[in-house]
Amino acid sequence: MSAFEELMAFQRDTEALAGVAGRLGWDQETMMPRGSADQRSEELAAMEGVLHQRRNSPRIGEWLAAIDHDALDAVGKAHLRHIRRSFERAQKIPEALASALARKTSQSHVIWAQARADDDFAAFAPTLAEVIALRQEEGAALADGGDVYDALIDDYEPQAKASDLAAMFGALRPRLVALREAVLAQPVPAGLEGPFDESGQMKLARACAKAFGYDFKRGRVDKAVHPFSSGSGDDVRITTRTNPLDPFNCLYSTIHEVGHACYEQNIDAAYRLTPLGQGVSMGVHESQSRIYENQLGRSRAFTGWLYGQMRDTFGDFGVADEDAFYAAVNRVHNGYIRTESDELQYNLHVLLRFDLERALISGDLAVSDLESAWNDRFEADFGFAVDKPSNGVLQDVHWSAGLFGYFPTYSLGNVYAGCLYQALRSAVPTLDDQLAQGDTSGATAWLRDNLQTHGGLYTPREVIERASGAAPSEAPLLDYLDEKFTGLYGL
Template sequence: MSAYDDLMAYQRQTEALAQVAGRLSWDRETVMPRGAAMQRSEETGALHAVLHARKVDPRIGEWLEAAAQEPLDQVGEAQLRHIRRSHERTQRVPEDLAAALARQTALAQGRWAQARADDDFAAFAPVLAEIVALRREEGAALADGGDVYDAMLDDYEPGAKAADLEAMFGALRPGLIALRESALGAPAAPKVTGRFKPQAQMRLARQLARVCGYDMTRGRIDKAVHPFSSGSGDDVRITTRTAEDDPFNCLYSTMHEAGHAVYEQSIDPAYALTPLGAGVSMGVHESQSRIVENQLGRSRAFTGWLYGQMRDAFGDFGIEGADAFYAAVNSLHRGFIRTEADEVQYNLHILMRFDLERALIAGDLAPLDLEGAWNARFEADFGYAVPRASLGCLQDVHWSVGLFGYFPTYSLGNVYAGCLAEALRRAVPDLDAQLAQGDMGQAMGWLRANVQQHGGLYPPRELITRACGAEPTEAPLMAYLEQKFSALYPS
């Protein structure tokens, strides 16, 4: 066997163990007994210690050096690029720090969930302070003298820089604020009324997941406090949540997570259990969930079909006609929760988190002061006060598990989705006629061919550029939002 073959055989085992670690996380958020938290923390820490040791094994450097001299195709070169990057980054983080982070974040997630249920930020603040301290230490090691936050961002969006994202987000902000102010001054959109049984919501959610292309023979849908997608290849699981007075929470969370899951299920099977066998970045990942949820799932055409499915599932729910239903699905409204925000205000939630977490990592904001800083910023951006912590700084799981640098990829994903939707409509001129029949087949086929099948073959920005025929910018997203919401809320 060649050095490349030896390296890939070793890497396959590492990738398989990483999938097991992901399954432990899925179990923790769905069916794990509450009393198992401490033991699960130890299990997770032990497994991550093994993974860390494998990633810094000195043989990897030897194999990389030898394999670089071998004749490799584009796929082989891409595999080496990913393995080299992971090996170099992992070597910078001491094994005891990696294990401590894994243990502490596994434990902190349970503490966060309890604090959220109790609306008690003070109970969680010391835990958050420990997570921030550990992540700063890790970030400094990864940065190797460079910008610490950029080093963290690179975990989720390779090659991205905070300064570039700040400029992009700054270009979005004025248009978003203008749309929001115009819409919130208009008459309120219709609202669904009644009680929606969780079992009926879940049945329709599973139907929608299949419409989005999700293969239920290689996945499953469960409930969790915070919806997420987990896994790759032939085992990709998603979660959603139900609220008896709000079926959209369940249905659109499911479509969002199905977008993530279909991406993982659609990657070339030849890349399974290799560095190319997963989504290339969180920004690209988010583009797949957002285009499914929003540009496709919230379109006038698709909501016309969904209205009929809702009537079949729930009977009369207080909205008469497909046009009123479209307005209800796309209503701009006051609210506190990021995952329930409309398309216009969602990015304002992200821009706030982006600024706050940069301040936390830079040391400009103490973790114990986060609640006050959050509430002040929210009131300045949205115009009303946060009444309790579960609607404020405790609503998201991300910081409790150390995911600093993750939040900006949500808005970057929206930007990518805007570019992809523009290209998709050029490629599929009769898209609306298909969506009106509840048919996403051709749309998902285009995404599979142009984005999903490639996995990690191309760097994120290059992948989007190849799919769209132009470098990604915020302009298509802003044009889409202005066209859609100016029509829904004419001044």
């Protein structure tokens, strides 16, 4: 075999082992017995040690040196771009640190889940401090004298910089706040009054997943404390959660995760178990989950179809007609939980976390002061006080998992989704007629062909520019929100 063929064969096994490690993580959050946490943390640490050795193998450097880059086609060059990036990053991180991070974040997840259930931040704080210290050490190794937080962001959004994201978010905030104030000055539409039984919610969640093209032959839906998507290729699993008083939590969490999952399922099969076989970044990933959930799933057209499905499942549930249901789905109201937030206020939740985690990583904010800093910032941003830690600093799983640098990709994904939706509406002029029938195929096929199939072939910015026809900008998202909520609230 040539050096390139040998490298790709080696990489295939690495990708397969990473899939096994991912399945261990999925099991931990869905089915693992509570008493298995310590053993699972050791298993994950061992797997991470093996993966780190492979990603850092001297043979990769030898193969990269032996390959004639100019002789490769675009796909081959893209493979090398990803492998070289992974190799160079792995060389900077000691194996002991990689294993320690895997072990500690596995333990941390279990401690966080119990602290959240008990509304006891103090029980989680010491473990969180250890996670942050390990991530600071990793970030410093990767930054090589540069900005530590930028190095962590690069794990999730290659080439992104905190300063650029802060500028983009700064441009989002004024129009978001002004629109929110105008909306909240209007009467609040009626919400839903439960209860809605769990079996009905899960049945309808699976129907929504199917409507958006999720392939159940290569996936499954389970329940977890915090909804997520896991896997790639022929094994892509999602989770959701139920609340008897709020079926939208279940339905829209499911549609959101289906957006992630369909991205992975729709990547060109030729890229399976290669560096191109996963979504190219978390920002691009979030663009898919958010456009499925919001621009498509919360549209007037689709909610008209969903209203009929709700009546078929739950009978007369107290909402008079499709217009009232559309208003209920898009109801702007005060709330604590990011994942349950309305479309208008969602990014303000993300911006709060972005600023706090930058301060944690830089050392400007101590973990012992995090809960009070969160509560103060939340009240300043949203105008009311946090009532308990599970509605505040303990609500998200990300920090327990060590995912510092991940949160800004949520808002970046919303920006990307705004750009994509603008192009999608031009490309599929009958979009609303299709969605009104519960038919998402026009939209999902366009997203598949223009973005999802490429996997990691292009850089994040390139894939958005190619699909939308323009450089990423916050303007399409803000224009979409203005038009939607001005119409909804008669502004």
